[in-house]
Amino acid sequence: MATSHPVYLEDLAVGDIFRSAEHALDTEQIFDFARQFDPQPFHLDPQAARDSLFKGLAASGWHTAAITMKLxxxxxxxxxxxxxxxxxxxxxxxxxxxxxxxxxSTIRQIVPSRSKPDRGIITVECHTLNQDGDICQQMVTQIVILRRPG
Known part of the structure; x- marks a missing residue:
């Protein structure tokens, strides 16, 4: 589903799918994020990364999560x-x-609030995939969503 207008609870149905644009990652982005937020050797040092469980330089999972949020x-x-x-x-x-x-992102559940009539909660399953279709991150999240006013 492609849309640029604001989406309200009433606009959604279980099974709706949303696809994002792409974000190209590079070594400098990995180093910059890791220096600030996750300064571990396998995110900052290519040799240490080769000797780690990752067998090569890997972005922080939190970096992947941040990119996911942007997308x-x-x-x-x-x-x-x-x-x-x-x-x-x-x-x-x-x-x-x-x-x-x-x-x-796939809408998995829609639950209108009984106590707050202006909103609800949606459950969204998000797969962050690379260029080969491999899942780098899987997230199931509950999100507050507003009802259409009036």
Whole structure:
């Protein structure tokens, strides 16, 4: 589903799929993020990374999550923004410097609030995939969504 207008609870159906644009990752991005937020040798030193469980330079999982968020915001334009209410996150494979990531998000559940009539909660399954279709991150998240006003 492609849309640029704000999406409200009433606009969604279980099974709707949203696809993002791509983000091209490179070594400098991995180093910059790691220096600031996850300064571990396998994110900062190619030799240490080769000797690690990753067998090569790997982006921080939190870097992959941040890229996912950027792509999700652009591809799922919820009215009021994306306000998380919980998340389950997995990184089944490392994200590498030459990866081009995109996100495929599927609406799994829609629950209108009984106590707050202006909103609901949606459950969204998001796969962050590389250029080969390999899943680098899998996320199931609950997001607060507004109802259409009036």
């Amino acid at each position: 999700l915001v652009a591809s799922l334009p919820l009215s009021g923004g994306i306000i998380g209410a919980g998340v389950e996150l997995q990184w089944p494979r490392p994200t590498r410097a030459d990866d081009r990531l995109h996100v495929v």
